Amino acid sequence: MKFSPALQPATLIKRYKRFLADIELPDGSVTTIHCANTGAMTGCAEPGNRVWYSTSDNPKRKYPCSWELSETAAGHTICVNTAQANRLVVEAINKGIVTELTGYSSLRTEVKYGSENSRIDVLLQDESKPDCYIEVKSVTLLQDGRGYFPDAVTTRGQKHLRELKEIAESGKRAILFFAILHSGIENVSAAHHIDPDYFSLIREAERAGVEILCYKAVLTQEELYLGHCIKFNR
Known part of the structure; x- marks a missing residue:
């Protein structure tokens, strides 16, 4: 972008x-x-x-x-503009940069879903495979050489994890996508010391089949784009 x-x-x-x-x-x-x-x-x-x-x-x-x-x-x-995260993820999917999310014929954004009345950031669909629900989170907190999410207690984020868990349990594909928007972050963890409830929910979500993807952005004054996948620390 x-x-x-x-x-x-x-x-x-x-x-x-x-x-x-x-x-x-x-x-x-x-x-x-x-x-x-x-x-x-x-x-x-x-x-x-x-x-x-x-x-x-x-x-x-x-x-x-x-x-x-x-x-x-x-x-x-x-x-610091968190609104850019969704745009970067959509752009990266459309360009085939996110190899884990290729092969879908339809991409829609802000689609209503879930028992708690949310909107999924990205919905990928194709007749040949289950629907893929993607919740995007931007990561900007760097502490002691490690990236963390969230940077504050997030009841909204907790809700999204519960709904992704339901999607995975229904047999569809559910993705928690961390867009790393800090040039110093090379790996990401759930911030158990900031929001222990979110930390517990992300573990439950993974056990239910929710996938976690972390892609780091290249950030310059001329353009932004997602570059490569980095590690999620469990």
């Missing part, structure tokens, strides 16, 4: 009210941008970090600029 127009650099002053951040532009002026990431953003939003933002030409937007990338003091690049 290429950025058009190109991303612009700035310095982060602070993130606040979950959806907003103040940044200092290269000319010294200050502006407010939209932050699509509602999570804790641990390690991704330190004041003074260099950030990169996109600009929308939609006249209805109150804040036309969106926070896309952060550069940490350690030199890592992080995509």
